[in-house]
Amino acid sequence: MFDRTDRHGPHTGLHSEHGALAGEHPGRAKNPVIKVHDLAWLEFEKPDLPRAEVFARAFGFTPALSTEHELHLRGTDPGAPCVLIRKGARSKFLGPAFRAGAPGDVLRLAEATGRRVTPLPEALGGIAVDLADPSGLRVRVVSDLDELPALPPQEPHTFNFGHEVRRANLTQRPPREPARVQRLGHVVLQTTRYRKALDWYLEHLGLIVSDFLYHPGQRERGPVMSFIRCDRGATPSDHHTLAMVLGPADRYVHSAYQVADLDALAAGGEYLRDRGYHHSWGIGRHIQGSQLFDYWRDPDGFMVEHFSDGDLFDDTLEPGWAPMSASGLAQWGPPATADFLGTRPGRESLRELRAMLSALREENEFDGRRLLGLLKAARS
Template identity: 60%
Template sequence: MREIDIPAGAAPADVHQGLHSEAGALRGEQPDRARNPVIKVIGLARLEFVKADLDRAERFARDFGFVVHDRTPDLLSLRGTWSALPCLVVRRGRRAGFAGPTFLAESVEDVRRLARWAGTNVLPFDGGQAVRLTDPSGLSVRVVAGLAPPAALPERDPLDWNVGMKPVRFNATQRPPRAAPEIQRLGHFVLETTRFRRALSWYLEALGMIVSDFLYLDALRDRGPTMAFLRCDLGSVPTDHHTMAMHLGPRTGYVHSAYQVTDLDAVAAGGQYLAERGYRRVWGVGRHIQGSQIFDYWRDPDRMMVEHYADGDLFDSSLEPGWAPMSAGGLSQWGPPVSRDFLGSTPGPALVAALVRALGDGTNEIDKDTLMALAKAMAA
């Protein structure tokens, strides 16, 4: 992680004021962190996918802005420009899908501690040590330590903006390249789950993550939150507003992943570059509320949703979570209306089948009232 300069004596502010519910948490409601977590992960190392056509996956990856770190007939490893581990790994398989996230632990001892807690073994992994777990949603989660990241790659500097009464650019023009943007790093990923409360508690307890924002369904406020944005707990060191997010829904699995680029021009010009090559935009360009990122969402050729973003919030551990009602209109401060594709509410056989399965499973958190409340929130 790059060093960040924090103004001396800066005091935490109520960063949620004006954007969130005044009610906040109810007594006895879901806590935003575990009192004594097993370990505290320090970052998100990579995501893994399975795809049938690695040549096609590589073409999209280069157009999206990744750098190929390694390529074999059965594996595609991708990285950004920063000195960080390769952030996306694609393995050859018959059916496209998400294989799971890999988080970074502070030490090998933390990996061993987590393995003892889970009753499983530590395994060698790319020169380090790893433990593989399964979260309450059934997702495979790996935690690693002892890995050596590659050196940083050259990248363009952020553009200097002439703003208001404090211009900084003289006798110079702005000519950002119309090309694939330079992915700097993996930022976060989002999951949908039918077992939201159990999964959330697991990430807080096992991995020591803390919640930046909770969302709830207005019609079912007494049932607690239905979405959470989780960040790593690095104490006084600011970190991304969310490294992962999860929300309650009728399906379980991957929703999207997000990759940081240099600035607004990289987001916008990168989107134009993708559009010119025939890829389909899902939603954007806009600015989120929770996390504040400038965003642009796309589908890759296997219909996996991926995001370019810039200018995200950074929080340290002193900030308490915000609380807000869950709604489609509450996803952005500005930008085009959110699409059905982004919300996952496009009618079709797959959605109907998921609804039927969810309602037929008495062990999850989905019932008719929840589905009605979710539909109402996504229409709001």
């Protein structure tokens, strides 16, 4: 019989409550240029906007703008759209936009980087400064946006927890319908220049690290993944707004969108499944961030996540450190799939293999030992 105190269980050492060792990365910059408040939106190009809109509605977005050349997708929360999609010859992730934390921060960032401030399109309002991170990804910081009003939300259910009765003489019948996306939560990026990119985001945008992961047996070489949050001082913010991982190619990994609760996530997933969309992994609960998750792929192959009940940290918590492993991705739920891990045979895994061979020949942070560490983590 399994002993719950067994120190050799699959999750031993994976909960990263333990902090840095002497000399390890502090997880924040001493004097960042600005401190962004949140992600504003993500930008994509796709060749088939009508197809993208059909999936978006099934996933739980509401179109705020739909034309022959552009599609803006929003959640029920007030503010800016979550996703901007422009018509293009092929599917491509263009980059994230972050909302500045204070008036004048866009001007301050532009002056510090020698970049020009430009007006945003009339449908969005406001101004932006465009930068490039060390991976070459366009990173936009915006402010003074026109605010979309709130939409009717999907109300969370009332639960009877144990012997605590909150619902009597009433049934629980969540309909199988699209989950109503509330807001954009985070984006995950892979980069061949992880440490340079990490420091760039901390120094320019004032982000701070919630958790670091390192390859098993390679902690002395430093972290290879970080979950990074906005610094809002005493006001708690999402455990991660941006996550970055070292890998053989610079690419989008996935983005996550908050829904009301587990029923919204599960019933919304069944709605997607009924319509033949590709389920990648879930349902489960993550370790870093603690959120309930369910992963899907849109018709263009981009991975998107429904999540709920995530951790919120203020600026007092220092980074946790833990080894990277496939079993360490979830506290409970089915094992991480080959599709989620990028190892499923097909075009994507072949593209990643080619990227590995190319990265090993180039000067970057992804070397042979890192490759062995990544393979070990994926098998664990």
